[in-house]
Amino acid sequence: MTNPETSGVELPEMDLLRKFDVPAPRYTSYPTADRFNASFGPEDYASALAGRADEAEPAPLSVYVHVPFCNDVCYYCGCNKIVTRDHSKSRAYIEAIGREADLVKEKITGSTELEQLHFGGGTPTFLSNDELALMMETITKRFPLAAKGGEFSMEVDPRTCPPEKVKVLREIGLNRLSCGVQDFNPDVQKAINRIQPFEMTKATIDAARECGFHSVNMDLIYGLPKQTRASFAETIDKVLELSPDRIALYHYAHLPNHFKAQRRILPADLPGTVEKVNIMFDAIRRLTANGYRYIGMDHFAKNDDELSLAQVNGTLQRNFQGYSTMAECDMVALGVSSISKIGPAYACNPRELDDWYAAVNEGRLATNRGYRLNDDDRLRYYVIMQIMCNFELEKRKVEERFGIVFDEVFAYELKKLKPYVKHELVELTPERIIVSPKGKIFVRAVAMQFDRYLRESNRAGGYSRIA
Ligand code: SF4
Numbered sequence: 436m437t438n439p440e441t442s443g444v445e446l447p448e449m450d451l452l453r454k455f456d457v458p459a460p461r462y463t464s465y466p467t468a469d470r471f472n473a474s475f476g477p478e479d480y481a482s483a484l485a486g487r488a489d490e491a492e493p494a495p496l497s498v499y500v501h502v503p504f505c506n507d508v509c510y511y512c513g514c515n516k517i518v519t520r521d522h523s524k525s526r527a528y529i530e531a532i533g534r535e536a537d538l539v540k541e542k543i544t545g546s547t548e549l550e551q552l553h554f555g556g557g558t559p560t561f562l563s564n565d566e567l568a569l570m571m572e573t574i575t576k577r578f579p580l581a582a583k584g585g586e587f588s589m590e591v592d593p594r595t596c597p598p599e600k601v602k603v604l605r606e607i608g609l610n611r612l613s614c615g616v617q618d619f620n621p622d623v624q625k626a627i628n629r630i631q632p633f634e635m636t637k638a639t640i641d642a643a644r645e646c647g648f649h650s651v652n653m654d655l656i657y658g659l660p661k662q663t664r665a666s667f668a669e670t671i672d673k674v675l676e677l678s679p680d681r682i683a684l685y686h687y688a689h690l691p692n693h694f695k696a697q698r699r700i701l702p703a704d705l706p707g708t709v710e711k712v713n714i715m716f717d718a719i720r721r722l723t724a725n726g727y728r729y730i731g732m733d734h735f736a737k738n739d740d741e742l743s744l745a746q747v748n749g750t751l752q753r754n755f756q757g758y759s760t761m762a763e764c765d766m767v768a769l770g771v772s773s774i775s776k777i778g779p780a781y782a783c784n785p786r787e788l789d790d791w792y793a794a795v796n797e798g799r800l801a802t803n804r805g806y807r808l809n810d811d812d813r814l815r816y817y818v819i820m821q822i823m824c825n826f827e828l829e830k831r832k833v834e835e836r837f838g839i840v841f842d843e844v845f846a847y848e849l850k851k852l853k854p855y856v857k858h859e860l861v862e863l864t865p866e867r868i869i870v871s872p873k874g875k876i877f878v879r880a881v882a883m884q885f886d887r888y889l890r891e892s893n894r895a896g897g898y899s900r901i902a
Pocket residue numbers: 504505507508509512513514516556557558592
């Protein structure tokens with residue numbers, strides 16, 4: 436049970452931010468994806484799929500489908516996508532998704548009913564209404580939606596998702612939408628090549644409410660070109676007017692050497708570090724003062740939303756899609772560049788569309804990298820996810836689950852937490868590790884202390900900072 440006293444978030448002073456804002460992984464997986472390697476191949480993935488039946492209680496099943504197509508490029512984008520208007524490409528892609536789903540279906544054991552289904556991208560709403568229906572049928576023919584219900588969601592781009600399409604999404608069985616916005620300011624939208632008037636987004640969200648979607652999520656980004664404290668305050672006003680159930684507020688990291696599209700952004704247009712921190716702090720203050728809970732990292736949820744309640748009850752989970760209320764699922768990921776997690780194994784598909792097609796068309800699983808967790812990984816996975824999701828960890832639970840003495844196994848890590856304790860970002864008691872309200876903003880840096888691979892390689896430079 437999360438301590439109610441730590442449910443709030445406090446913003447740290449600027450000098451503390453400077454001291455503790457270190458590059459740190461986002462821990463959508465442990466080990467992080469850069470540790471996955473090519474020694475894990477299709478046979479290993481097939482064996483993980485077959486191994487589900489060996490578990491005393493096989494985990495519920497989740498499917499993720501990556502739809503890589505986008506009509507236009509947003510200049511801030513770091514996703515794996517294909518910019519096109521050619522729908523012959525998407526029709527061929529849906530057929531290949533069907534072939535890949537067949538390959539997985541042949542190998543998987545345990546229940547194939549889905550408690551969770553998520554379409555991400557790219558832009559899933561690039562697909563036409565007919566293609567969306569076909570895509571859904573392609574999945575549910577092989578993996579039916581659980582009769583008891585579940586979380587069935589899609590990332591939508593209002594520029595390709597007018598109210599009529601929202602209706603189609605509801606009719607094919609989806610019950611959650613995640614709406615990409617980033618910023619409502621016209622100058623910012625121009626600078627990132629994403630013109631999306633407020634009325635357009637409002638029409639999509641209003642339609643979702645009218646059609647009975649259970650939950651609407653909204654994605655925002657701070658640190659974009661032309662953004663200022665004043666302009667983003669207006670964006671937050673508009674967000675509050677639309678009242679999404681959940682909000683993700685991501686940090687824009689300008690890495691033009693890695694992401695070609697970002698070269699179109701003028702460095703002179705980017706807000707400075709102090710301005711950027713203030714934009715983020717203002718947003719946190721406004722959202723938490725207006726009925727949203729700071730879930731962690733970049734996520735907020737209404738105080739009565741299931742995510743908030745799961746955090747209060749200590750049952751929140753984290754996976755490649757972010758935070759979730761679902762008990763830890765096995766996730767089958769379909770499509771180019773997607774990552775599956777089945778039991779203790781991660782399996783990645785190739786990033787290049789041609790490589791993925793070549794495998795699927797030859798009738799083999801496309802896995803080209805992956806990782807199988809060992810006992811130490813499983814222990815650390817649990818510890819890191821407890822800290823990331825619940826801001827605290829009860830040592831007794833870890834000891835009972837893994838048969839260890841916590842303070843002995845993690846003596847080095849507890850020592851590494853001392854600076855955090857000194858600055859009241861973390862509280863260490865004989866029974867617990869508690870991230871304080873002031874420490875919540877640094878939660879991934881706290882979790883990082885338990886990452887064996889970072890400690891061994893002494894490398895965290897490739898990860899993003901808070902500001
Ligand atoms: S941000 Fe989304 S819509 Fe824009 S180019 Fe990237 S994947 Fe496509």
